[in-house]
Amino acid sequence: MAFNPRDDSMNRDRGQVLYRYRPGQTFDHDGGYTVQVLQFGRDDEFDGPTLDREHLVQEATRFVRRWRATGRAFFAGADRAPEFPSDEDRLADRHYEVVVPGKVFCRIWPRVVRCASGGCGHVWTASDPRPGTDDWPPRCPTCGNGVGNRQLQFVFAHRCGEVSPMYPPGKCPRDHTRFRLDDRASRFRDFRWECMTCGFPLPVQWSCGSSSCCYPDKLMSPLLHSAGTAYVGQGLTLVNVTTTEEAARQSNPLYTAAVLGRWLGEITEDEFRRITDGNTVNVPDEVVDSIRVMKEAGLHDQARALRSRFLPVEADHLRDRVSKALNLDVESDETRGLAAELHTYRRILNLDRLGITRLQREARNPERRALYERYPSILASAGLSQDTYLVNDLPITYLAIGYSRAGFSPEEADLVPYRGRATRGAPEKTLLYAHPTEAEALLFPVDHERISQWLVRNELVSRSTLEDVGGVARWLVHQLGSSDGEALSRETRPEAGDPDLPVYELFGLLHSLSHQMLRALAVDSGYSETSLSEYLFPYDLAFAIYPNAGSDFSLGALRTVLEQNLDAVVTRAVDNDACLYDPNCMITNEGADHGCLQLPETACQSWNRNLSRWHLFGSPDGSRIGYWDPTL
Known part of the structure; x- marks a missing residue:
């Protein structure tokens, strides 16, 4: 059967692609062969939810920092994400590009083929097939068999991220060059290459040859190509509530202090918006006098409400209050990440949502109203808040950051980035692949x-x-x-x-x-x-x-x-x-x-x-x- 990379049966949505078909990952194609994803193409026609690029890059760099920090805790001085921009690079965000994938480009891989003839079993490395011209799998060069030949499903993987086909040896000690694989044993370590001429057995092993590999142990792990540790996609699921108004607020130098101040109750929602919008107001003298009189009369709540409406918040005073309350450096990257996370939740509460109070108010009949009146006590008995909501369009973005091999975590393996050009002619960057979507969600405080x-x-x-x-x-x-x-x-x-x-x-x-x-x-x-x-x-x-x-x-x-x-x-x-x-x-x-x-x-x-x-x-x-x- 001729190799056809454009098999129409391979239709997948973007979520499946980012889970099963990432660059460097192998999978069994519906066409009957094993392929490796080379790269993604950008979806130029994407018209889904707006992406907050700065927020996504920020979260990706935090993920990489955590991976490095955890790796150093186990291996002092080690960098478990060596190919990503360094933590010290203040312009690191310029090295990243966020891409919404729309196309998947693949190749036949591995090209190591095993003859299906019982009397042969020859394993060899085949040439790259030409689409629509060459048959795949090809005929055996030793016996000529063309029926049932299969790609070898095993690969070698290393903790640095390197992967290699399970190539047969170049030659045996007697200079013979044809081999079959004896894989009847139940463990990889007992597999053997067998010379087809003299029967000499050789171990099945391979060493990492990557110049960037920093591990002293170069021996690679033999794995089935589809094994869980042969390719471990690493990424984040983020709530990405993005509007033009919010993006402008985040660029304000006082954004972090304002978010934390609002969360702490140090400022009101009106004050938060005024600060992050960069707006100030002229305060009439009679307003200032009214606030003073209210305080003297003990009307502190009224004075606070009037003050929050008219008086601007002093930036330095707000930073000091927030720093003192939380014992944090308001200007640090970590604190900015905390502010973004806290404000994301508040922005969700500003989305269209349906809560229990509204259900009680709009109940269609007495039976439904009685049901909704039981909800708060049921939730309370489970330690959940009655402020449980249905959010109609929760904006969710899955962000694919990189991958690891022969291990799931920083203690076991390096984090490897996706490198390439988002578009033809563009500079090579570290690529972050995003899948934005909207879904209804139940929110449980x-x-x-x-x-x-x-x-x-x-x-x-x-x-x-x-x-x-x-x-x-x-x-x-x-x-x-x-x-x-x-x-x-x-x-x-x-x-x-x-x-x-x-x-x-x-x-x-x-x-x-x-x-x-x-x-x-x-x-x-x-x-x-x-x-x-x-x-x-x-x-x-x-x-x-x-x-x-x-x-x-x-x-x-x-x-x-x-x-x-x-x-x-x-x-x-x-x-x-x-x-x-x-x-x-x-x-x-x-x-x-x-x-x-x-x-x-x-x-x-x-x-x-x-x-x-x-x-x-x-x-x-x-x-x-x-x-x-x-x-x-």
């Missing part, structure tokens, strides 16, 4: 007071500490400080006494709540677990669940849940405390495996890390209190 009780009861923090800093949200920011959120993404549980332990446990609780609610929604929404995804807002102690790009089209399914059976979903989540593999799972895995809390990769934002039913239901020995313990 968590009860801050219940969270505080859980932390105190599990002796993770004292009540006085939480009260001194002004609540659990401020405490969380204090704990994370300028760490760029590293404590949230730790691979393993910190030891007792480690300052990261309380934050790690709190993130684990939020993550476990999200998974438990997603599982319950999968029963009552019509979506499967693979069709739903989570988005965590750790600083705001909230999470959202939305249909992902691979889901079947089901308009309004989550709205139906909110309008008809949210109480059943929440009750199912709280009551579903068992696992197929209990009691072993609850005891040895802290109640987290694929029979309970673990979800498919498409659904989980954090690689199923830091999950535990102990967070929700308590430990079997009673040493840890669950969030849904009745005594809370």
Whole structure:
């Protein structure tokens, strides 16, 4: 059969492409051969949601910094993202280009072919086939067989990101050059190349030849080309609420201080808009006098309201108040990232949304009104806020940043960038591939007071500490400080006494709540677990669940849940405390495996890390209190 790279059966949406068909990744083509993606072409006709390039690049550089920092923690002095722009490069954002992919360019790879004839089995490297002309796979050069020949499915991968076909040896010790592969053993280390002339066996191994490889161990790992560690796509899912007005605000030098000041309650929403819009007002003398008189009369709320309406906020005074309240450098990159994350959540609340109060007000009949009046108590019993909303068009962007091989994390492998030209003639840059979409989502804020009780009861923090800093949200920011959120993404549980332990446990609780609610929604929404995804807002102690790009089209399914059976979903989540593999799972895995809390990769934002039913239901020995313990 002639090689045809333009097989019309290979139709995939952008979400599937960025999950399964990235540059450097191999896959089994519907045409019957294995191919490798060379690069993406830009979608010049894309007319979807507007992308905030600066925000996406900022989040990508933060991801790379965290990867490097985690790698250095395990290997002092090592750079686990050597091909990305350096952290010290102040113009690093100029080296990045955000691309919405529209075309996929592939090649036949690997071109190592095995003869299907039982008496032959010759393995050889074939020439690159010409589309529409050359047959693929080709005939065996030794026996002439052309029926059933297959590409060899094995490759070699290295932690630096290098990949190689499983080439046969050049020759045996007796200078013979034809080999077959003996792969009847169950382990790669027992595979052998066998000389077809003299039968001499040779080991199956390959060494990394990349000039940029910094690992002392050059031996590459033999893998099936489609194995999970042969290519691990690394990226982020971001809520990307972008308007022209917001982009202008973010360029204001006072943006970070204003966002944090609004979050802390130091300034009002009107003051925030006035500061970030760069507007000032002329204040009449009688207004100033009125504010003074109100203060003297003890009318502090009225004085504050009048002041926020007319008096401009002093920039230096605002920065000082924010820095003192959060113990952060307002001008640092990490603090700007924190501000962007906090303000993203506030911008979501400005989107078109449907809440319980509105449901109660617009109920079509007494039965529905009675149902909606039960919702707040049901949510409260589960430690969720009654400010649960349906957001009609949550703007979600998946950002593909790079990939790793022979390992999933910085402890195991390097992060490799996508390099190339976004358009012909453009300079070569580090490419970030984006998939923007909009989806309805259920937004679940968590009860801050219940969270505080859980932390105190599990002796993770004292009540006085939480009260001194002004609540659990401020405490969380204090704990994370300028760490760029590293404590949230730790691979393993910190030891007792480690300052990261309380934050790690709190993130684990939020993550476990999200998974438990997603599982319950999968029963009552019509979506499967693979069709739903989570988005965590750790600083705001909230999470959202939305249909992902691979889901079947089901308009309004989550709205139906909110309008008809949210109480059943929440009750199912709280009551579903068992696992197929209990009691072993609850005891040895802290109640987290694929029979309970673990979800498919498409659904989980954090690689199923830091999950535990102990967070929700308590430990079997009673040493840890669950969030849904009745005594809370």
